[in-house]
Amino acid sequence: MRRVVLYMMTSVDGFIAGPDGDLDWMISPDEDRQAEALEQLDAIDTALIGRGVYEEMVRYWPTATDEYANRINAMPKLVFSRTPENLRWNNAHIVPVTDDADLADQVTRLKSRPGQDMVLFGGARLAQSFARLSLVDEYRLCTQPVALGTGRPLFSNRTPLTLTATRPFPSGATLTTYQPPSPS
Numbered sequence: 001m002r003r004v005v006l007y008m009m010t011s012v013d014g015f016i017a018g019p020d021g022d023l024d025w026m027i028s029p030d031e032d033r034q035a036e037a038l039e040q041l042d043a044i045d046t047a048l049i050g051r052g053v054y055e056e057m058v059r060y061w062p063t064a065t066d067e068y069a070n071r072i073n074a075m076p077k078l079v080f081s082r083t084p085e086n087l088r089w090n091n092a093h094i095v096p097v098t099d100d101a102d103l104a105d106q107v108t109r110l111k112s113r114p115g116q117d118m119v120l121f122g123g124a125r126l127a128q129s130f131a132r133l134s135l136v137d138e139y140r141l142c143t144q145p146v147a148l149g150t151g152r153p154l155f156s157n158r159t160p161l162t163l164t165a166t167r168p169f170p171s172g173a174t175l176t177t178y179q180p181p182s183p184s
Helices: 031-041 051-057 067-074 100-112 124-132
Strands: 004-011 015-017 044-050 077-081 092-096 117-122 138-144 162-168 174-179
Touching (some): 004 124, 051 077, 077 100
Parallel strands (some): 004 138, 044 077
Antiparallel strands (some): 138 174
């Protein structure tokens, strides 16, 4: 069965976006983190994205040409949205959702299909919905060396996680990997 791996940047105080959704606090990746990102793509064959993040990503990625961009551009991208729209990024497809039950049903179907793991890049609301609905099988949180003081948290309630790996980078960022509790 395929898994959903949530990959998000966080601040040291646990926010995934600033108070107005700003992301300018994220530092550029160093060589080690770029190599790690490529390694992670070896086990991923599908990107899951919210409509807002799609709009941000489509401004840059389709014309980027480095190795990471080439792999992201080639893989299927499933855009979760409540409204139908035309997508202009290679291999991007709308996954229509109307509510949490529909989202859970869509993701359960995706997990049952053959293939490698799927990476959830967000946005904040979609990541929060996946977490709340226990749809995430692994959390990979890249903590940036900055405290925001306020912003959008990933979790909206207490969520026990089990640490499975930690990897520091020269930039001061740290990748931590967690397993959520098994569904009851």
